[in-house]
Amino acid sequence: MSYQADRIRSLGTSIFAEMTHLANQHQAINLGQGFPDFATPDFLKAAAINAIQQDINQYAPSNGRPRLRQAVAAKMAHHYGVQADPDREILITHGATEAIFATILGLVNPGDEVIIGEPFYDSYLPAVQMAGGIPRFYQLHSPDWQIDFDHLSRLFNTNTKLILINTPHNPTGKLFTLEELSQIAALCVRHNVLALVDEVYEHIIFDGHAHIPLSQLPEMRPRTIHISSLGKTFSATGWKVGWVVAPPEVIQAAFRTHQFMTFCGAAPLQEAAAIALETADGYYQELGQMYQRKRELLMDGLTAAGLRPLRPQGSYFIMVDISDLGFTDDVAFCRYLTSEIGVAAIPPSAFYHNPQDGAGLARFAFCKRDEVLVAAAERLVQLKKGIVQTISII
Ligand SMILES: Cc1ncc(COP(=O)(O)O)c(C=O)c1O
CATH class of the missing domain: 3.90.1150.10 (Aspartate Aminotransferase, domain 1)
Incomplete structure (x- = not known):
């Protein structure tokens, strides 16, 4: 046994x-x-040391320090034109991995179908399985990681709850194009499906390309869940400070899971993360x-x-x-x-x-x-x- x-x-x-x-x-x-x-970067380390010395050492609010939620809101508005209410539409998590897990557990009922692009970041599948969801897969086909949209559209049905998108993509380095995101958005709208976009590499983009925020596509703001974190952008993967930006109902669902998994992330690192986002433009x-x-x-x-x-x-x-x-x-x-x-x-x-x-x-x-x-x-x-x-x- x-x-x-x-x-x-x-x-x-x-x-x-x-x-x-x-x-x-x-x-x-x-x-x-x-x-x-x-x-x-030194400015990030100094901000964390400073936060500890200022005695920001007790529990953060479960949904994240207000300064960081405001900094995430300001960043989303400045970079992508996405307006988000820091109190109702942003949740701070223990890295993007917890954000993904809390969101999936908060949204997926046993038997719900979740569409996953593959190759995938390895936490997606266990999260869906532990929620009792049924994974359905679409592939990014090498060498240029094209999507077969005929196949993808056949995966959508009345049981589909969520599609997971990762752009810029690990492990292929693919950046989803406007055309691809528009086709995915059209499927989400037609079938009333939510889209979770893991964008932890949002600032590691080459050759003059740009990251396109899915929520800015027509009718996608109420259906899009943006997830990102500090680790890749600020070369601080051990800090595990992440966030979810989504409509209030989704944030509430993710929050309910998050409060009983970790309750909150590390308070001084959240303070330093806020300073990083506030000052990082160049x-x-x-x-x-x-x-x-x-x-x-x-x-x-x-x-x-x-x-x-x-x-x-x-x-x-x-x-x-x-x-x-x-x-x-x-x-x-x-x-x-x-x-x-x-x-x-x-x-x-x-x-x-x-x-x-x-x-x-x-x-x-x-x-x-x-x-x-x-x-x-x-x-x-x-x-x-x-x-x-x-x-x-x-
Ligand atoms: C696509 C993707 N999402 C999420 C993560 C994890 O992010 P975090 O360290 O903030 O949990 C990684 C880390 O490798 C990743 O590659």
Whole structure:
């Protein structure tokens, strides 16, 4: 007999833990995990230290410190023209992951259908399953991550509650276009379905492209749930400060879950987050430029190694097409890369409900110091020789 609840039994250990363990074992350069290896900006650290010294150290209000809710409202208005009431339409959470979880648990009844794009950020599926929802999948098809809208439209029906969208997208780096978002919006309106947009990479966008707020499309404001967080934008993934911007009924639903999961996030970090959002205007542009340079560094390294990287438009990930390299699947490739070449990447099969669909891909993160990306590129060159050997062994 197992003490474990049925609802978690099918959830394995995440692939991140396994690849990090392997990377440490082989002293590999870890381009697997998606967190920056460089310093959090000084102004953000100073704001947090200051908040602690000012004794902002007790529970925050459960829906978040008012200053942060106001700062999120001001940011949404300034960047996207989205007007949100800080008291009724914004909830501060413990990172975007809790925001996603609380929102899904607050909205989805057993038997409700939730449409998920794949590859997906790995918390989406467990959240839907734990709510008793039924996942339905649409795919972003490589190499340019197109959506088959005939297929997507057939997934919508009277049981559909929610569609999950992630733009800029992890792991593909896709930025949803206005045309794509308009087609999704039309389906949501026709079937009266809510859209949850995970936009944690909203400020990591390249080549002059822009993030398009779904709620600004006709009739979408009452149906859109914007979720984002501080971690990626401010290189502070360990802070776990996130938010939901949505109509009052949705915020109330997410709040009811959130108050009993965490009650509130860390008060001094919420205060620092507010200061960051209030003062960050020029910062966002610099962030995009920095990551565009890093993208080029890793793109060049992967190309020089004889690989086929798929150029991302946003986020800090590059997907590589490994389907013609002779490996049985992405896990075999990533294990080989980590142990023999000394560079760790993530096998994306973990981001598909049918792992075989990700078997021809590998994900590399470029949120690393330039010298780390250069060192990784130097190691990756060995791959050309190594792959030939592997194929001849197989
Ligand atoms: C698409 C996506 N959403 C959400 C998150 C998690 O955000 P947070 O750290 O704020 O919980 C990540 C982190 O990797 C992500 O890639």
